[in-house]
Amino acid sequence: MEKGTFSSEKIVDFLREIKSKYKTGGVWISRKLGKRWSFLVGIEPEGTSPPCFLEINGDFALFCEDGELLKRDWDSVKRKLQEMLYADRT
């Protein structure tokens, strides 16, 4: 999937919800390119915590500053993100 082939505003809104509900600090989605990751969409980091890695699927991952609370609900959040990334293209 290329940048701009999904509704990034909707995803950013959802990431804002995640940030507020799970106190994640910065939270963003990256795309895997070979052995590295590339920024796709999201909210910038606020401080200097190591990024927490949560895999969405083989192609995408969510990174955030503090993922402890989010990890508990990760399965449902992941499903929603998958839907948004693949089904909600504009």
Place this chain on the structure above:
Amino acid sequence: MVQIESWIKGRIKEDEIDKYLEDGRDFINDEEIWEKINRYKNPDKNWVREIFDKALRIETLTPDETAALINIEDEDLIEEMKQVANKIKKKVYDNRIVTFAPLYLGNYCVNNCLYCGFRRDNRVIKRKVLTEEEIVKEVEVLAGEIGHKRLITVYGEHPTMGVDYIERSLRLIYDVKVKVRNGYGQIRRCNVNAPPLQIEELKRLVEVGIGTYQVFQETYHHETYEMLHPKDTIKGNYRWRLYSMHRALEAGVDDVGIGALFGLYDWRFEVMGLLYHARELEKRFGIGPHTVSFPRLEPAANTPFVQETKYKVSDKDFERVVLILRLSIPYAGMILTAREPKEIRDRLVHYGITQMDASTKIGIGAYSDRYSEQELERQQFLIGDTRSLDELIRDLAKFGYITSFCTAGYRCGRTGDLIMKLLKTGKEGQFCKLNAVLTFKEWLLDFASDETRVIGEKLIEKELLEIKEKLPRAYDKVLEYLKRLENGERDLFF
């Protein structure tokens, strides 16, 4: 021969130039640039200081403002500009210098540029393209013996080094993992200096994980460009080259690097050209250049043009090039390569440089065949600073700089527009500091000589005190990560 000719014919896609033109014109207006340079002779001191403040706020300067800086003659103001340049660099990137190595994969070329040792008609050059096995051997030395984590791979414009070859070489490079003293060595970021590519080709390189994509315009001056690059060659098309970065960003490349070869035309014009290029990318894509390069023309085998050029840049003017670029595009990384002699690099490192290469060899296959002599028939030019990485690290430490092997942005996707935002707000500098300490520690454990390790550990202690004071929330985590590195873990980052 026929194959090469048909390959050349298929290279330039006019529609991938025309789509970016405005009213049929490109974004470099030679008359306008000279008009601005000539308009601001002896700029008002107060205005100049306002420009300094703007640069310190990490805002890209306007062409008028850069033209004013170009015209500063007052020695006191130049001294002030040096301090401003240093402050900008510290604010955006902290006190770290990132190191890398160039890896030349071949020296075949279909172009015939007057100033280049690798030009098609130069019969004295020994031509070679690295095989897959040779690429791996080179990387094993770079990542496994020297300890580099970043490369800039350099390709010629020739069907033997087309996009298939570039793609394959990147995969090979990223796959090399070498067991070293306490952990393993690997290349984590592979930047690419390649000829202008088509959008579909660039998309293929995005999928492999290309790092920064560099194409230098050489000279932004249309007439000079035309004179130096024969019209019947691919490189003879000024606009195909000028819009390389547009195509790259459209293809999804995260980071692009621009540059000019200083010595082909008036340095003042080239500085303006680089600024116009940066502003154009910001305007179109919201992302400026990740790096700016400013190599000076060096002697090359059987290439009399280099001696004859009237635009040779003196050391004094070169210093101004660096300062003015630092202020004009304050968020960009600035690369000072080993083309320059040690004395120049030691002086200019304080004026806003962010990246330097070391243990550099530019002969094809020169890392793995232990080739230590420089030979013009084998390389594009002679390098001026032959220090090893170990030596450079020691020298930088004496100046108070920490060497960074950070590739954290690529480990989590802090790239593209995200990193651009972080650079402009000064937030990235905090990550730079933390990741410099961690990656430097990793290198000390795996590659440093005893002498450098002692100096390096002292430097880390000093950095830790600063982190404790300025970034207290990160301090405990840094200590934990350092311990984990000592226990053999690798690739830890913020």
